Amino acid sequence: MLDTVREVSTPELIALRLHCAGPVPRALAWLIDLAIRGGIYLAIAIPLSAFGKGGTGLVLVAVFLIEWFYPVLFEVLGRGATPGKRALGLVVLNGDGSPVGWGPSLTRNLLRVADFLPFLYALGLISMLMSREFRRLGDIVADTIVTYRRSASPLPIAPEAPHWRTKAPLSRTAQRAVLAFAERAPRLSPERAEELAEQAPMLTDDALGQQAVERLYGLAHHLTGRER
Amino acid sequence: MTAPLELGDAHRLARALRDEVSRVFIGQAQVVDETLCALFAGGHVLLEGVPGLGKTLLVKALAKAFDGSFSRIQFTPDLMPADVTGHTLYDARSGQFLTRRGPVFANLLLADEINRAPAKTQAALLEVMQEGQVTLDGKAESLPPPFLVLATQNPIEQEGTYALPEAQLDRFLLKVLIDYPAHADERALVAWATGGRVGDRLEVDAVRTVANTGQLLAMQQLAASLPVDDAVLDYAVRLARSTRDWPGIAIGSGPRGAIALVRAARGRALLAGHNYVLPDDIKAVAPAALRHRVMRSPEAEIEGLEVGALLDDLLARVDAPRS
Amino acid sequence: MRPERLSVALRPRNGWEAIDLGVRLVQANARSAFAVSFAVILPLALVVFAVVGYGFEMPGLAALIVWWLKPFYDRVILHSLAHAVFGEHPSLRATLAQIPRLLRASHLVSGLLWRRFDPLRSVRLPVDQLEGLAGAAARARRRVITNRVGGAGVALTFCFIHFEYILWFGLIALAEGFMPEGMSIVEHLLGSLFDPEALDPTWTLWMDLSFGLIFAAISAALEPFYVAGGFALYLKRRTDLEAWDVELLFRRVANESARSVAAALLCALCLGAFLPGAPAEAADTAARREIAIREAPTKAAEVLRAPEFGHPTKRKTLSLREEPAEAAAPPAPWLKRWLDFWRGAGVWMAETLRLAGWIGIALAVLGLLWLLARQAGVWRARRLPPPPPAEIGGLDIRPESLPDDVASTALRLIESGQARDALGLLYRGALSRLAHHERIPFGPGDTEGDCLLRVTRAGSAHRSYFAQLTRCWQSVAYAHNVPSHDEAAALCADWRASFGALR
Amino acid sequence: MRQEQFEARFAARWDEFDLWLKHTRLPRRQRAKQATPFADVEMAPRYREICQQLALARSRDYGPAVTERLHRLALEGHDALYGTPGGGLSRFFAYLAGGFAQEVRREWRVLLAATLAFVLPYVLTMIAVRAQPDFAYIVLPADQLAQFDTMYGPDADALGTQRGARDDLTMFGFYIYNNIGLAFKTFAGGLLAGLGSLAALLYNGTFMGTIEAHVVNLGHAARFYSFVAGHSSFELTAIVLCGAAGLKLGLALLAPGDHSRSAALRQAARSVIGIVAGAAAMLVIAAAIEGFWSPRTLPLPLKLGVGAFNWVLVIGYLLFAGRRNAP
Incomplete structure (x- = not known):
């Protein structure tokens, strides 16, 4: 099955599914960061130029720091994301799913130079398009990965529905199916929702139409504990 | 008890003994030489070799050559100490205790397959070897000199045997290895052994008696008095000592090793016709005198390094004396 | 569409993730996707550049035509990708054979005219091509599909336009780096912008033609990603609208319960057959254990493949590819001739290689x-x-450690009654001479006897004298027998005769 | 155990863990004010407990309400446990105090290669230009050479600057911006099979050798050495260090040994990234010296003495620092 997920497990054997982010959202994040950096340059340069020559020196130092350490600082101190990445919901992680530290972040950002070659990240783009996990060269060397921020999503609230329970306890697949249905069905057309619900007669005691949908909702409420 | 012997006569006698034994014990000059060295030095010999190489023949021939008495004990798991040394028994008719002497009362004793007997029996024999006397019923009886034990053990069949303890091995002056003779020698041996005889019993008729036990004792005394220079003595000690920290040797020889070296070297000097002991004599007897006193280290064992090779290396590298 | 045949994992995704899935789709089907895109774009581009670009000397127009025809390429690429998503892999020829049908049935005309500049081109394309609607229904359907993924779709188009230019300029920059001195592509580009008159027209023409072709090649490399991205967005929308993933889950639940019903039935049967029931259960567990044991190695291998067991080491070796022996249909006669020619060439090459x-x-x-x-x-x-040793045993046998005239010195020692030292000197001198001049390899552990043996074995001319000397020396050294004056003097004289000439 | 019992039994501990996680996310000042539910050292066992309960809940098919919550706690705990330890800057200074020199010594092989790649062209061009002054014009364009002529010529207001352009702070900023950037690029060039780093080292060696010999040829030796003596130690060493780090990357790419190329690269990068950071720190020192000390017109012996002292400092540091607590 093709997917953009990298599965790793922590030392405690919790499976982490990291959703790797590809070139398009990353390019957009880079653009946003570029705009922000440009804004910072302006914001620094205008007041400092008033200081005359010495100001130029400070501007140069600031440019140096922003040029090289803007991503590093945000990635390490800002929970893995520059403002641009944050806007796109991206986060930089180590290959094993742990938050990125100074060493890997420094590595991947210093190696931007190589990714930049020969023109505006052409090499990085090729590397990303060719790598399963969309890594640019810096990511490969630093063993980092850009992923979508994990959403600690609150479970969906399905429409109110009468209480319903099956006789037998539900398997995990069944639980997932019911919850997925409760999450998705409100946004489907009613016909489609009914059609779907009728495909799960073992969960609804062979109910039909709207009743089947309701029963599944009821089951979902029971599972999420919202009925209490 | 014996008439003193001139050195020249002793040399001549020694050579004659060797020639006589070699006449029937074909193709094993080294074994004969080493056995004679031990005989002159008054030490015991541990013979090791596969069966069928005429160990019995060697002893018989030797006994006949100097007109000594000979006996043989086949060591078996049920052999008791008394079967070796002898015992006393009450004679009801005469009402007296009779002492029955065991087979050890001989000039030459062949203890065949010594490692087949239980430790207690071995210990009895080894005590006899050490003391030169037998205690029967509380009464010590000296053995008639010269007394030489030739114990054999079989390297192949180690199953169901009692390996000799290290301390016991030390009692033997030399450990002599008997290997298959060279092809030509073997042919001569077969021809000789089958020449007009019935069966395959080896006869020592061909061996002439060239000396008597008295002369042999005189030779032993003479050998013991051969002068040994300090440098040669030092060489023997250095050889023995160097076994203790030689790579590939786990347990080296004790001080008995150096003593054995010098004793055996004296026997060899007599056999070789020297009037004094040379470093060459030490070196020549060193393998036989040391090989049962050292133990290979496990690494050497894994690498398949034989004790003999280790000792050869040691001999080639320990500085020879040259005062 | 039948979701159970999809070869991509179904789950709710946001638009970005869908685009990434498109990239994965191309990666997984790289061979067919790129084969199709290059096979469609490059020959066409070559023809257009040859006719319009070179023939009419309008390279700019040629590039524009090639660029304008992108919707056409996209349709062929999508055909291949859409099959790949459902686990089918039509051959390149089969794909190309579909082109006429695609031209007719995929709204190509509007795609090439007024919808050429549609920023959601790639998202709407699957609706046009795969759903076969027309008129108002198609319009409504397109609206529904692009409803929530508009932003991502526009971003996709925006990014890939720029990716094309980045790779194009990247290649030019790379080439610029390797240009010999005095030639510059960038100068040409700038010059053609600001001062086209100053440039050599032929040079300019060729330059523009090659730029155009490079751009076509880059388009061919990137277009599959773009099409796949749009297609993935389309799939995402369909999944959202029709909850395919939920449907799949329900089917799995149904399968599970069917299996458990069957197991319950089986159990009941067993119970009926063996009233105590326990043995049946035991047999069942035993059987399961059997299966588990049989599967254990593969399971273990699977577990070990997991990333938490560290990075696997990869070994790559080259080996000859084995072509599957196919019973090929008898080829056409021209093809056969063609193949024979190559086969003949192959034999030649093989012979050369063998030689x-x-x-x-x-x-x-x-x-x-x-x-x-x-x-x-x-x-x-x-x-x-042999490296002449400095000493043997305790004896220093370096020539410089000996007096110049050994024999005379020894003789003097004898005269003064030091016969032992004299013989020692003689013996040492003889060893030294033999070691250095006759190269006899004495070792540190050699006794006098060994030395004598070595000298004899080496066949030295002095062996009889050396034997005599050795005997005499041994008797002095180890028996402290002082030799007679004459004997010692004779030894000295013989020494001089034997070794005196050697130095 | 039924799900309700399970929840009732452990929910309090989950709440505590949640509270602790929230607490760590607070800014430092607020953190000090608020009480934690449990001590930080207790975090790891608590985290493992959560993981175990998560596995239990999953294996017993408890409802998603519980498993999702435990999963979230476990994930956030994982991040907190394996995340970056605090004190980045202080840890960096501790690293500079010894670990840096240790790592440099450990990588002595590539360092030697980088040193040769820098020193050989340096010495060769210097000899060549000294012997044949016109050779400088083959190596570098004339206007660039002329620029150095004015920088070290007697007309310059301050050493090492063109006339009238001098401002210490500006120059400091320029050196930081330019030199450290170049050093980083030298390192990153290693990813091009080491060629980028190698080329940078060779080019720098050639360039500096030519300039030095050219300026000396023109008779500005005293002013030139007075300028460069102070910062050369830090600057040249740092450049070579970055080059060495780049070469290490290139080597991992060319000869990965038993690893896959990417794994070899990862290892190489992990072992040299600290060196690059340390070299950057050295370049900051170099820029400060070059900006504020080097242009001062002070007696030549004093400036040469300080330069020599700096060299001893750098080499001594790299050779001996961190030896005592070396493993």
């Missing part, structure tokens, strides 16, 4: 012989000059 192989083996053997010869030289050298 080269023999030459290589011969060279290797020669090299080996040479090494052996050198090694033999080393052995000889080793045998010839």
Whole structure:
């Protein structure tokens, strides 16, 4: 099955599914960061130029720091994301799913130079398009990965529905199916929702139409504990 | 008890003994030489070799050559100490205790397959070897000199045997290895052994008696008095000592090793016709005198390094004396 | 569409993730996707550039035409990708054979005219091509599909336009780096912008043609990603609208419960057959254990493949590819001739290779012989000059440690009654001479007897004298027998005769 | 155990863990004010407990309400446990105090290669230009050479600057911006099979050798050495260090040994990234010296003495620092 997920497990054997982010959202994040950096340059340069020559020196130092350490600082101190990445919901992680530290972040950002070659990240783009996990060269060397921020999503609230329970306890697949249905069905057309619900007669005691949908909702409420 | 012997006569006698034994014990000059060295030095010999190489023949021939008495004990798991040394028994008719002497009362004793007997029996024999006397019923009886034990053990069949303890091995002056003779020698041996005889019993008729036990004792005394220079003595000690920290040797020889070296070297000097002991004599007897006193280290064992090779290396590298 | 046949994992995704899935889709089907895109774009581009660009000397127009025809390429690429998503892999020829149908049935005309500049081109394309609607229904459907993924779709188009330019300029920058001095592509580009008159027109034409072709090649490389991204967005929308993933889950639940019903039935049957029931259960567990044991190695291998067991080491080796023996249909006669020609060429190449192989083996053997010869030289050298040791045993046998005239010194010692020292000196001198001049390899553990043996074995001319000397020396050294004056003096004289000339 | 019992039994502990996680996310000042539910050292066992309960809940098919919550706690705990330890800057200074020199010594092989790649062209061009002054014009364009002529010529207001352009702070900023950037690029060039780093080292060696010999040829030796003596130690060493780090990357790419190329690269990068950071720190020192000390017109012996002292400092540091607590 093709997917953009990298599965790793922590030392405690919790499976982490990291959703790797590809070139398009990353390019957009880079653009946003570029705009922000440009804004910072302006914001620094205008007041400092008033200081005359010495100001130029400070501007140069600031440019140096922003040029090289803007991503590093945000990635390490800002929970893995520059403002641009944050806007796109991206986060930089180590290959094993742990938050990125100074060493890997420094590595991947210093190696931007190589990714930049020969023109505006052409090499990085090729590397990303060719790598399963969309890594640019810096990511490969630093063993980092850009992923979508994990959403600690609150479970969906399905429409109110009468209480319903099956006789037998539900398997995990069944639980997932019911919850997925409760999450998705409100946004489907009613016909489609009914059609779907009728495909799960073992969960609804062979109910039909709207009743089947309701029963599944009821089951979902029971599972999420919202009925209490 | 014996008439003193001139050195020249002793040399001549020694050579004659060797020639006589070699006449029937074909193709094993080294074994004969080493056995004679031990005989002159008054030490015991541990013979090791596969069966069928005429160990019995060697002893018989030797006994006949100097007109000594000979006996043989086949060591078996049920052999008791008394079967070796002898015992006393009450004679009801005469009402007296009779002492029955065991087979050890001989000039030459062949203890065949010594490692087949239980430790207690071995210990009895080894005590006899050490003391030169037998205690029967509380009464010590000296053995008639010269007394030489030739114990054999079989390297192949180690199953169901009692390996000799290290301390016991030390009692033997030399450990002599008997290997298959060279092809030509073997042919001569077969021809000789089958020449007009019935069966395959080896006869020592061909061996002439060239000396008597008295002369042999005189030779032993003479050998013991051969002068040994300090440098040669030092060489023997250095050889023995160097076994203790030689790579590939786990347990080296004790001080008995150096003593054995010098004793055996004296026997060899007599056999070789020297009037004094040379470093060459030490070196020549060193393998036989040391090989049962050292133990290979496990690494050497894994690498398949034989004790003999280790000792050869040691001999080639320990500085020879040259005062 | 039948979701259970999809070869991509179904789950709710946001638009970005869908685009990433498109990239994965191309990666997983790289061979067919790129084969199709290059096969469609490059020949067409070559023809257009040859006719319009070179023939009419309008390279700009040619590039525009090639660029304008992108919707056409997209349709062919999508055809291949859409099949790939459902686990089918039509051959390149089969795909190309579909082109006429695609031209008719995929709204190509509007795609090439007024919808050419649609920023959601790639998202709407699957609706046009795969759903076969027309008129108002198609319009409504397109609206529904692009409803929530508009932002991502526009971003996709925006990004890929720029990716194309980045790779294009990247290639030019790379080429610029390798240009000889005095030639510059960038100068040409700038010059053609600001001052086209100043440039050599032929040079400019060729330059523009090659730029255009490079751009076509880059388009061919990127277009599959773009199409796949749009297609993935389309799939995402369909999944959202029709909850395919939930449907799949329900089916799995149904399968599970069917299995458990079957198991319950089986159990009941077993219970009926063996009333105590326990043995049946035991047999069942035993059987399951059997299965588990049988599967254990593969399971273990699977577990070990997991990333938490560290990075797997990869070994790559080259080996000849084995072509599957296919019973090919009898080829057309022209193809057969063509193949025969190549087969003949192949035989020639094979013969050449074989010859080269023999030459290589011969060279290797020669090299080996040479090494052996050198090694033999080393052995000889080793045998010839043994490093003369400084001392044997305790005796210093370096020539410089000896007096110049050994014999006379020894004689003087004898005169003064030091016969032992004299003989020692003689013996030491003899050893030294033999070691240094006759290269007899004495070792540190050699006794006098060994030394004598070595000298005798070496066949030295002095062996009889050395034997005499050795005997005399041994008797002095170890028995403290002082030799007679005459005997000692004779030894000195003989020493001089034997070794005096050697230094 | 039924799900309700399970929840009732452990929910309090989950709440505590949640509270602790929230607490760590607070800014430092607020953190000090608020009480934690449990001590930080207790975090790891608590985290493992959560993981175990998560596995239990999953294996017993408890409802998603519980498993999702435990999963979230476990994930956030994982991040907190394996995340970056605090004190980045202080840890960096501790690293500079010894670990840096240790790592440099450990990588002595590539360092030697980088040193040769820098020193050989340096010495060769210097000899060549000294012997044949016109050779400088083959190596570098004339206007660039002329620029150095004015920088070290007697007309310059301050050493090492063109006339009238001098401002210490500006120059400091320029050196930081330019030199450290170049050093980083030298390192990153290693990813091009080491060629980028190698080329940078060779080019720098050639360039500096030519300039030095050219300026000396023109008779500005005293002013030139007075300028460069102070910062050369830090600057040249740092450039070579970055080059060495780049070469290490290139080597991992060319000869990965038993690893896959990417794994070899990862290892190489992990072992040299600290060196690059340390070299950057050295370049900051170099820029400060070059900006504020080097242009001062002070007696030549004093400036040469300080330069020599700096060299001893750098080499001594790299050779001996961190030896005592070396493993």
